[in-house]
Amino acid sequence: MTIRACDGKGRTTRSSTVVNVADEPRLLAEPRGGVPEVITTLDDFRRMILRFAMADGSVAADAERASGFRYGHEDWLVQFKREGAGIALVDPVVLAEQGANWADFNLAVGDSAWIIHDSLQDLPGFADLGMRPKALFDTEMAARLLGLSRFGLAAVTEHYLGLTLAKEHSAADWSYRPLPRDWRNYAALDVELLIELEDRMGAELRRQGKDGWAREEFSYLLAKGMEPKERPVQPWRHISHINALARDQRGLAVARGLWTRRDEIARHYDIAPSLLLPDAAIIEAAQRKPRNAREFRAIRSLNERVRVHTGGEQDKMFERYAPIQREVKPVVWKDAIAEALALRAADLPVSPPSGNDEGNAPRSMRYWQDHHPARYARLQAARKVINQIADDTRTPADVIVKPQLIRNLCWTDDIRSRDVAEFLHGQGARRWQVDLIAASVTRAIM
Template sequence: MSESVELIALDEPREGIPPVTNGDIEQVTAQLAAGHGPFSVDTERAMGIRYSDRAYLVQIRREGAGTFLIDPIGIEDRLGGLAQVLATDQWILHAADQDLPCLHELGLYPPEVFDTEVAGLLLGFPRISLQSEIAEVLGYGLAKEHSNSDWSQRPLAPALLAYAALDVELLLELRDELTAMLERAGRLEWLREECEEIRLRGPRPPKAQPWRKAARQAGVKDQRSLGMLQALWGARDELARQRDLAPEKVLPSKVMGQLALRKPRSHQDVENSPLLRSRARRRDAGAYWQAIAPVWQLPEEELPSRRFTDRQDPFPAVKQWKKYGADVAERWSVVRGAILTRADDLDIRQELLLKPLLQKHLAWDGWDDPDEIPVLLAALGARPWQVENAAPSIVAAAKRAGR
C-alpha cells in the first residue's frame, strides 16, 4: 500500500471495549467454546517494569464469540478449561515467540500457530510490526503508544483496554490476506514450517554470563573488577526478584559497570559513591558491599577470565577466522556470499533464509564434498524450505571456488 493512501483510523474495537475477565473465567471459556474457527491471541506483559515476563493480560478473539480480555492473576489454577478449548483450533499471533513462553506458564498451548510477523518476513515486508502490517495489508491505522505501559497496574485504564482489544481485532482478517499472498508467492509451506518450529521451540537457555555485556559497555577488563561486576549482577538480580522489579530499575547496568571499575574497598566506599545518587540506591549499598567484599579474597585463578566464549555462539569473531586457516576463512566467504545473494534474490532477510549461527557452523566444520551440503544443513537444524533454497546456492558457490 502506498504511504500516500489515507488509513482508516481504528481507535476502539468495533464491538466496544470488552470487560476484563477474572473471576468469571468459566463463563468466558464457555463462550469461546461456542464460537468457531481459529483464536486470535495476544498478551500484555510489563517488561522493563516487573521482574518476570509473566502475562498480566491475555487477549483472545474468536468468530461467533467476540473478544475477551483475561486477567490471569490469581486464577492460574482455574485455566484448565480454557486450555482445553484453546487446544481445539489454530492460534493467530503476531511475534508468537514473544507471547508463547508466558502463555505456556499459564498452561496454554496451541495445536497450530499462524504467526503474522513471520508471514510478513517471508513476504519481504520492509516493516513487520503489527501496526505496519495492518496498515499495509488492510488499510487500518492502529495506535501503538501503549505498548510500553505498565500492564501490571490495576485497574487498567479504558485506553489500555481498547489498545489491548485492538491487538486481536483484525488478526483473522490479516491472516486470511497474508495466506492468499503467501499462496501466490509459493511460500505458504515455508510459513507452516517456521510456525511449527516456533510452536515446538523449547525455552531459551539463559545466558552463561549475562553481565559480560555490561562489562564491555563500561570497559571493564581487569579481572578483579570483572569478578566484582559478576557479584554485583547477582546481588542486583536477587533484589529485583524480591521486589518484583525489572533489574534496570533497581540499578542500571551502566552504573554497576562503573562501580566495578572503582573496585570499592569498604561499605562506606560503596555508600558514598557518587554513582549511588538516590536514597533508594544508597539503601542497597550494604547488599552490594556484601557481594563485592569476598571478591577481594579470591585468588586470581578463580576470577573471571578476560576472554569469554558464548556457549550459544562459540566461534571467534569472523574477521579473525584467517588465523585458524585459509580453508575455514574461504568457506565462510563461500557460505556467506551465497546466502546473501540468494536472500537478495528472494527479497527476504538473510537470517531468515539461514540463521547466521548455522552459516558459521557449516563454514567452520566444512564438508568433504559440496554435494553433502544439503544433508549437513538438515543435520544442523535447517528447515526443509531453507535447505531447498539455500543449499543449491552454497553448493554452486563452493564448486566455483574449488571448495
C-alpha cells in the first residue's frame, strides 16, 4: 500500500511504499508513464534539460554499454528520471557527434543526489561524458549495508517495493540502432523505481542507525567512480585463469603474445576481444605450445570462428560481427605463437613473486598456514571479532571492512608497533569502519 506522512510542519512528504512480506511480488512490465523514445537531437536534449531543471528531488540514473560486442566500454545509452520530469533515454554517442555539452545538465540538477544501482559500473562512463554528480545514493551499497543477501536491482525492488522488473536484455548489444521498443522498455525500467527505493532504503538506514555509514560509503564511491581509471601495467595478466600457467615462462610469453595481438585487432575493428579469440583458447595454446602446423590445427579454438548460441535474438546480434571475425585468419594466432616461442630467455615474462601481489598480503590461506603460522593465528583472531561485529550489526563482514585490509594488517612484521586505526585509515578504510572495529581488532591481535 502507499502512505503519505507529514514532516512536522503540516506539509505532506513524498509517498513511500509499504510492503507486506506475505504479499506475492507483482511484475512491473513497463514504466507507469509509458516507454519513451530515445533523445537523439540537440533540440530534444535541451528540452530534456529544461524539464529536469524545472523538476526537483533526486535524479535516478543508469547506463547501458555494449560490453561483449564492442572493444570499448563507453555508454551507448543513458537513462534518467526525476519527479516532475519523467524518464529520459539519451543517446550520448550521436549527441556527442552534434556537440552536446553535459555541463548544462549538471547545472540543471545542481546538488541533488544521483541514485544509481552499483555506481562504480556507471560513474566512470558518466565522467567520460562530462557529467559531474555532486552527491550519490547507491542502492546496491545501501542493500549491502542493510544486510540483504541478494542485492541486484530486481531483488532489491522486490524486497522493498514488492515489485519485480521485466529484465530480459541485460546482455544486449546496446550499440545497435534503432533500439527496439522492448529494449527501451528494459532501459526505462532500470530507473523507474530508483526514487522510491531511495525513500524506502533511506528510511531503513536511519532506523538501523546506518545512515551515517551510508553517507560515508556514498561519498567514497562517488569520488572513486569519478577518478580517471588507470590501465594496468601488464593488462594481459588479467586473462581468465592465467594462474594455470603458474611459473611457465614460455607459456606466459605465448599468452602475452596472443593477448597483445588480439587487443590490437580488436581495437582496430572496434570489436570485443572475446569475439576474436576467447581467453580459454589463449590458455590452451599457452599450455600446449604448438610448434608446427599439425599441432596448431589440433587446437580447434584457434582455427574456428567464435560463435555464440543462446537460442534467442542475441545470436543475431553476434552475427553482425561475423564479417569482422572472418577477416581475422588463424594464421594471425599462429604467427603470434611462433614469435613467443622464439623469444630469448631474457625476454620471457617473469611471474610475480608468490604470496605477494602488488604490495598486498597473500590471499592463499594455505600459504599463511604453511609458512607464517603466527600471522595466520593473528588473522584468524581478527576475523573472529569482525564476524562477531557483523552478526551484532547485521552487516556483512566484507562491508564492515575489506578482507584484504585485514590480511595486510596481520601480515605486518612488527604488529605490536602498529596503530590499527591509523593503519586502516592509510589503507582506505572509511571513518565509520575504523571506529567500529579498530579497538576490538587491536585487542584480538596484540
